[in-house]
Each structure stands twice: as structure tokens, then as C-alpha cells.
Amino acid sequence: PRSSSDRSDEGLGWRTRMRYVLTEQGEVALRGHRSHEVVPAADCRIAHPLVRAAVADRVFPVRDAGETEVEVEVAASMSSGTAVVTRLPGPSASSGSGSGSEVETEIVEVVRDRRFRLGPGVFWQVHPGAPEVLVDAVLVGLAPRAGETALDLYAGAGLFAAALAEAVGPSGTVVAMESDPPAVASAARSLADLPQVSLRGVRVSPGSLRGLAATGADVAVLDPPRAGAGRAVMQALLALGPRAVAYVSCDPASLARDLAVAVAQGYSLVTLRAFDLFPMTAHVECVAILTNTPGGERGTHAPA
Ligand SMILES: C[S@@+](CC[C@H](N)C(=O)[O-])C[C@H]1O[C@@H](n2cnc3c(N)ncnc32)[C@H](O)[C@@H]1O
Incomplete structure (x- = not known):
């Protein structure tokens, strides 16, 4: 099997941070190019495999049928091999690790032996390299x-x-x-x-x-x-x-x-x-x- 870094080299599977909108059914989606069209995108091919695994087959609760502006942010940590899913906006956001049931709100990234401890929504470069x-x-x-x-x-x-x-x-x-x-x-x-x-x-x-x-x-x-x-x-x-x-x-x-x-x-x-x-x-x-x-x-x- 190929490693995730092999896939990054091909130009796919590199995006460690994704911000999705939800469809009315609660699936993760992206907007069409220069449009408001909402396109289901759990299998977006530039998303990192950890991100895709965190949203695959997942249905998020949508509060009412007309609510199309709900966003979900998924951030994958290369060092821990986990993905944190955060429903935006607001403090009521639900949060959980995509790799298991344990709830985790902080992402750890390691660069030059230093641990960067990132809170939800904090900017981090999106390509693992x-x-x-x-x-x-x-x-x-x-x-x-x-x-x-x-x-x-x-x-x-x-x-x-x-x-x-x-x-x-x-x-x-x-x-x-x-x-x-x-x-x-x-x-x-x-x-x-x-x-x-x-x-x-x-x-x-x-x-x-x-x-x-x-x-x-x-x-x-x-x-x-x-x-x-x-x-x-x-x-x-x-x-x-x-x-x-x-x-x-x-x-x-x-x-x-x-x-x-x-x-x-x-x-x-x-x-x-x-x-x-x-x-x-x-x-x-x-x-x-x-x-x-x-x-x-x-x-x-x-x-x-
Ligand atoms: C492109 S990110 C760079 C972050 C960092 N250098 C890195 O590589 O992880 C830009 C940062 O600027 C911050 N920012 C935006 N406008 C700012 C301002 N006027 N003054 C200070 N920080 C600002 C954002 O919150 C964000 O963290």
C-alpha cells in the first residue's frame, strides 16, 4: 500500500484542513466553482486521507431543513494521525476525533521537534510539507x-x-x-x-x-x-x-x-x-x- 506522503507527491490527498458546508441532509459538501451550488464532497480527492476518513458516510444533524450555512471544519494532525471535526460556528460546536470516540479539541503538530498545540480554527499551513x-x-x-x-x-x-x-x-x-x-x-x-x-x-x-x-x-x-x-x-x-x-x-x-x-x-x-x-x-x-x-x-x- 502507498503511504499518504506518496499520495501527496501525486498532488492528491494533501489538504489537511477542510471547511465544508452541510447539505440539507447533513452530508459534508463544497460550493461549486463561483456558485452557491452545494456539492456533496466527502470524497474530495485533494483532502488528506485522515480528513476523508473522518467525514466518510457521516451525517451531521441539521437543525432545520432550510439551514444551509452550517459549516464543519476538519483538521488532521500529521503527528498524531487523528482528525478533529468541529461544527461551526459558536461554542456549542460539537467536536470529536475522527480516529475514535475520544473527544479531542486540540491538534498537535510537530515541526523541528517542537510541539505546536493548536486550538480549533487556529491557522495552520494546509499542506503537510x-x-x-x-x-x-x-x-x-x-x-x-x-x-x-x-x-x-x-x-x-x-x-x-x-x-x-x-x-x-x-x-x-x-x-x-x-x-x-x-x-x-x-x-x-x-x-x-x-x-x-x-x-x-x-x-x-x-x-x-x-x-x-x-x-x-x-x-x-x-x-x-x-x-x-x-x-x-x-x-x-x-x-x-x-x-x-x-x-x-x-x-x-x-x-x-x-x-x-x-x-x-x-x-x-x-x-x-x-x-x-x-x-x-x-x-x-x-x-x-x-x-x-x-x-x-x-x-x-x-x-x-
Ligand atoms: C497566513 S496566516 C500565517 C500564520 C503563521 N505565519 C503560519 O505560517 O502558521 C495569517 C495570520 O495572520 C493573522 N492576522 C490577520 N490579520 C492580522 C492583523 N491585521 N494583525 C495581526 N494578525 C493578523 C491571522 O489570524 C492568521 O493567523
């Missing part, structure tokens, strides 16, 4: 050094903050900013042993970035939602003078707009890598590395 690949790309691009100050903006559960904290060591500092309270709580649980991480439950904004003016930043990673960071945030970030910035993006258009702001502010685009982390779809994940060194060379503190 994504966390390692993206952390590697960010570390190679930023080359953080012991004692430096690093920023992780739009930090989620702290995937990049953890890697940066290991790299800058106990004499360094990592400031992580994230606005979603459950994600901040997950990061706090997962990074509790790293005192060099300062976790801020705030929106990334020109104001919150100006608050870092006293410490500045040597390096920064930002991983915003599809809309990008926007001009004002880019300008406020670069005003802190980081020698290198890693921009992780799931939307090439907003990435291009934000990179144009950086270039206008004297930064150089030194590498732009694209990763096929959404196989069988038109989506692509990019990691852009910017430096404030005129020749694009990394590792100096030369002014822009």
Missing part, C-alpha cells in the same frame, strides 16, 4: 544570527517565531504579533519555553509597529492573509530598518503590490521562490527575500 519547507526558506533567506532582534508578523501559532527564537538564541529577541486570540493562546502554549519570544496579541498596524521603534529589528518575517500587508504596514515595517525581510505570501498579486512599496523604499528583492503547496489548484505559495543592501547582499547593516 509546508511548515518545514517554509521555515527552511525563511531561515535561509534571513540568515538570523545569535543576539539579533527578529519580528514575526501575522504569527499564527508561532511557526516562524519558534524557528527564529532558536536561531537568535537566548541573547536575542523575537517579537511575534498576531490578532486572533485563539492563535495567540496556541502560540503561548507552544512557545512557553522560549523566553526570548515576546508574544503580542495585537493587530499588525503602523501604530503597533511604531511601538517597536526603540528596539528596531534586524530581520523580519511577515505572512499576511491574502489581502497582503498594504502600503502603510510595509512602510512602518521597513522604517524599523531590518537588514532582511522574508515575505511569505499565498497571493502573488498582493505580494507584488507590497514588494513595489519595499523597492520604492530602497529595499532590493534578492530571491523570490514559489512553492507548489496547493497542488491541483491555481494557488501558489511564495517566499520573497528583501534586503536593504544596495547590491542585494545579505548580512550587513548598510543603510538603504
